[in-house]
Amino acid sequence: MRALRLVSQSLLPFVAGLAVLSMISKGLSGSWAIVLMVAGINIILAVSLNVVNGFTGQFSIGHAGFMAVGAYTAAKITMALRFVQIAGISSDASDQLFFLLALVAGMVAAAVAGLLVGAPSLRLRGDYLAIVTLGFNEIIRVIIENTPFLGQATGISGLPRLTNFVWVGMGVVATVVMAKRLAESTHGRALLAIREDEIAAEAMGVDTTSYKVRAFVIASAFAGLAGGLLVHLIQLCTPRSFTFIKSFEVVVMVVLGGMGSVTGSILAALVLSLALEGLREVQEFRMVMYALLLIVLMLTRPTGIFGTREIWDILPKWGRHRAQGAAGGSP
Amino acid sequence: MTEFLQHLVNGISVGTIYALIALGYTMVYGVLKLINFAHGDVYMVGAFVGLYLANAMGVEENPTIGKAVVIFVGSMMICGALGVVIERFAYRPLRQRPRLTSLITAIGVSLLLEFGFQLPSIPHLGIPFPPGPTPRFFPEIFTRVAWEPAGVHISNYDIVSFFLAVGLMLALQYVVYRTKFGTSMRAVSFDAQVAGLMGVNVNRVIAYTFALGSSLAAAAALLFAGSRPRIDPLMGLNLGVKAFVAAVFGGIGNVPGAMVGGLALGLAEEYVSGYMVSSYRDGIAFALLIVVLLVRPAGLFGTFRPEKV
Numbered sequence: 001m002r003a004l005r006l007v008s009q010s011l012l013p014f015v016a017g018l019a020v021l022s023m024i025s026k027g028l029s030g031s032w033a034i035v036l037m038v039a040g041i042n043i044i045l046a047v048s049l050n051v052v053n054g055f056t057g058q059f060s061i062g063h064a065g066f067m068a069v070g071a072y073t074a075a076k077i078t079m080a081l082r083f084v085q086i087a088g089i090s091s092d093a094s095d096q097l098f099f100l101l102a103l104v105a106g107m108v109a110a111a112v113a114g115l116l117v118g119a120p121s122l123r124l125r126g127d128y129l130a131i132v133t134l135g136f137n138e139i140i141r142v143i144i145e146n147t148p149f150l151g152q153a154t155g156i157s158g159l160p161r162l163t164n165f166v167w168v169g170m171g172v173v174a175t176v177v178m179a180k181r182l183a184e185s186t187h188g189r190a191l192l193a194i195r196e197d198e199i200a201a202e203a204m205g206v207d208t209t210s211y212k213v214r215a216f217v218i219a220s221a222f223a224g225l226a227g228g229l230l231v232h233l234i235q236l237c238t239p240r241s242f243t244f245i246k247s248f249e250v251v252v253m254v255v256l257g258g259m260g261s262v263t264g265s266i267l268a269a270l271v272l273s274l275a276l277e278g279l280r281e282v283q284e285f286r287m288v289m290y291a292l293l294l295i296v297l298m299l300t301r302p303t304g305i306f307g308t309r310e311i312w313d314i315l316p317k318w319g320r321h322r323a324q325g326a327a328g329g330s331p
Numbered sequence: 332m333t334e335f336l337q338h339l340v341n342g343i344s345v346g347t348i349y350a351l352i353a354l355g356y357t358m359v360y361g362v363l364k365l366i367n368f369a370h371g372d373v374y375m376v377g378a379f380v381g382l383y384l385a386n387a388m389g390v391e392e393n394p395t396i397g398k399a400v401v402i403f404v405g406s407m408m409i410c411g412a413l414g415v416v417i418e419r420f421a422y423r424p425l426r427q428r429p430r431l432t433s434l435i436t437a438i439g440v441s442l443l444l445e446f447g448f449q450l451p452s453i454p455h456l457g458i459p460f461p462p463g464p465t466p467r468f469f470p471e472i473f474t475r476v477a478w479e480p481a482g483v484h485i486s487n488y489d490i491v492s493f494f495l496a497v498g499l500m501l502a503l504q505y506v507v508y509r510t511k512f513g514t515s516m517r518a519v520s521f522d523a524q525v526a527g528l529m530g531v532n533v534n535r536v537i538a539y540t541f542a543l544g545s546s547l548a549a550a551a552a553l554l555f556a557g558s559r560p561r562i563d564p565l566m567g568l569n570l571g572v573k574a575f576v577a578a579v580f581g582g583i584g585n586v587p588g589a590m591v592g593g594l595a596l597g598l599a600e601e602y603v604s605g606y607m608v609s610s611y612r613d614g615i616a617f618a619l620l621i622v623v624l625l626v627r628p629a630g631l632f633g634t635f636r637p638e639k640v
Contacts (some may be wrong), residue, residue, distance in 0.1 A: 291441075
C-alpha cells in the first residue's frame with residue numbers, strides 16, 4: 001500500500017508529466033513557449049517560497065539571492081563543460097546530461113547558502129529572517145559585482161540555450177510534488193504547527209529550529225533550480241536578474257495566492273506572469289501596483305485569495321470527496 | 332597614524348548617521364515589536380524634501396544659516412508627519428492581527444515609497460515630483476570649509492553633523508528618560524495592554540514615537556547628503572538595512588544601544604574597508620549581523636526577555 005502510494009504520488013506525476021509536456025512542446029510556437037517557460041519558472045519560485053512563508057509562517061524576502069547562487073553555479077558548470085562530450089552517446093544527450101548535472105549542482109549550492117543564512121536567523125523568533133534575507137540578496141549582488149570569476153556586473157553571456165519547455169515543466173512538477181508530499185508528511189505537519197503557534201509546537205516536542213532550517217534549505221534549493229533554468233533560457237547570467245525586485249515579485253505571488261496554498265501560488269504566479277507580459281508598456285507602474293496590492297490585500301483580505309486552502313477545497317462537487325478523503329473534510 | 336585618524340573621522344561621521352536612523356528602528360520596535368521596513372524610505376523622503384526646500388529657497392546661489400535651519404526643521408516636520416500617516420493608515424488597522432500581516436504591510440509601504448518616487452513627475456506641479464529614477468544632486472546648504480590638521484581631512488560638515496547628531500541624541504535621551512511622554516513610551520514598550528489600563532493613551536504614544544523616529548531619519552538624511560550629495564529613490568534600501576544592523580548590534584529596543592551600535596558599525600566599515608578589502612564595504616554590515624545573531628542575538632545592551640505564553 002505504502003509502495004503504491006509512493007509510486008502514484010511521487011513517480012507517476014513525473015512519468016505522466018514527461019509524456020504530456022513532450023506532446024505539448026511540439027505544438028508550441030516560439031513566443032508563447034517563452035512566456036509559458038517564464039511563468040513556469042515563476043511557479044517554481046512561488047511554490048518553493050510558499051514552503052517557508054506559507055507552510056512555516058516565517059518570512060523570507062530574498063528568494064532571488066538563492067536563485068542567483070543556483071544560476072551562477074549552473075552557468076559556470078555548463079560553460080566549463082560546453083565543449084566536452086560523453087563518449088558513446090549523441091552530443092545532444094550529452095549536453096542534456098551535463099545540464100541536469102549543472103541544475104543539481106545549482107540546487108546543492110543554493111541549499112548550502114540557505115543553510116548558512118537560515119541557521120543563524122531562524123534560531124530566533126520574530127522578523128529577523130526578513131531583514132537577513134533582504135541583506136543577503138544585496139550581498140550576493142555586491143559579491144558578484146566584485147568577483148571577476150563571475151563576470152562582475154556584465155555577468156556571464158553566451159550560455160547555451162538548454163532550457164526548454166520540458167525541462168521547465170519537469171521542474172514545476174518536481175516542485176509541486178515536493179510541496180504536496182511535504183505538506184502531507186510528519187515534517188509538514190510540524191511546519192504547520194510552527195506556523196500556527198511556535199510556543200505550543202515547541203511544547204509538543206517539535207524541534208522548531210531544525211524544522212524551520214530544513215524547510216528553508218529545501219526552499220532555497222528549489223530557488224536555485226529556478227535560477228539555473230532561467231539563465232539557460234535567456235542565455236545570460238547577470239546580477240540584474242536577481243535583484244530584490246525579483247524577490248518581491250515572488251513574495252507578491254505567494255501573498256496574493258494565499259500563504260500556505262500550493263494551488264494558490266501556482267495560480268497567482270501564472271496570472272501575474274501573464275499580466276506582466278500584457279502590461280509591458282506600463283512597466284514603471286508595475287512595482288507601485290505590487291506595493292499597493294500588498295497593502296490593500298493585508299488591510300482587506302490578509303489571507304490572500306485562497307488562504308491556506310487548495311483550489312479543490314473551494315471548488316464544488318467533483319473535488320469534494322477527494323478533499324474529505326485526504327484532509328478529513330476541511331470545508 | 333594619519334590614515335588611522337582619517338578613518339576615525341570618517342567612521343564617526345558615518346556612524347552618527349547610522350545611529351540616527353537606527354534610533355527610529357529601535358524605538359518603533361520597542362513600542363510595536365515591528366521592524367518598520369519603511370523607515371529607510373522615510374529617510375529617503377527626508378533627503379528629497381530637503382532638496383525641494385533648498386531649491387525653492389535658492390540655497391545653491393546664496394546659502395545662509397537661516398535657510399539651513401528652515402530646511403532641517405521643515406524636512407523633519409514633513410517626515411514626522413509622514414511617519415504618523417504611515418502608522419495611522421498602514422499599521423494601526425492591523426495591530427490586533429498576526430505580526431506577519433504588519434510586516435508584509437511594512438514591506439508594501441517601503442516598496443510604495445521606493446517605486447512611487449521613481450515614477451515620472453506629475454506635470455504642472457511646479458516642482459519635479461515624483462523625482463524619477465535618475466540620481467539628483469543635493470546642493471551645499473552652507474559653504475563648505477575644510478581643514479587639514481596633521482594631514483587629516485576634516486570639513487565643517489563633519490563637525491556640524493557630529494554635534495547636531497549628538498545634540499539630537501541627547502535631546503532624545505532627555506525625552507525618553509526625563510519627560511512624561513518618555514515614561515509612557517517606555518511603559519507601552521514594556522506592556523502595551525497594561526499601559527493602556529493605567530491611563531496611557533497608547534495610540535497617541537505610538538504615533539508620537541513614529542513622528543520622533545521619522546524626523547530623526549530626516550535629519551540623518553540631510554546630514555548624510557552633505558557629504559554624499561547624490562540622492563535617489565533607492566538610497567534608503569541599503570542604508571535602512573545597515574541602520575537595522577546597528578540597532579540589532581546595540582540591542583533592538585534599546586535607545587543608547589542604537590547609538591553605540593551605529594558608531595560601532597560606522598567605524599567597523601571604515602577600518603575594514605580602509606585596511607582590508609574596500610570593494611566589499613557593503614558586506615561588512617551583513618557579516619556583523621550574522622555574527623551578532625549567532626553569538627549574542629539580544630545585542631550588546633539588550634536584555635533577554637522570556638516569551639510569555
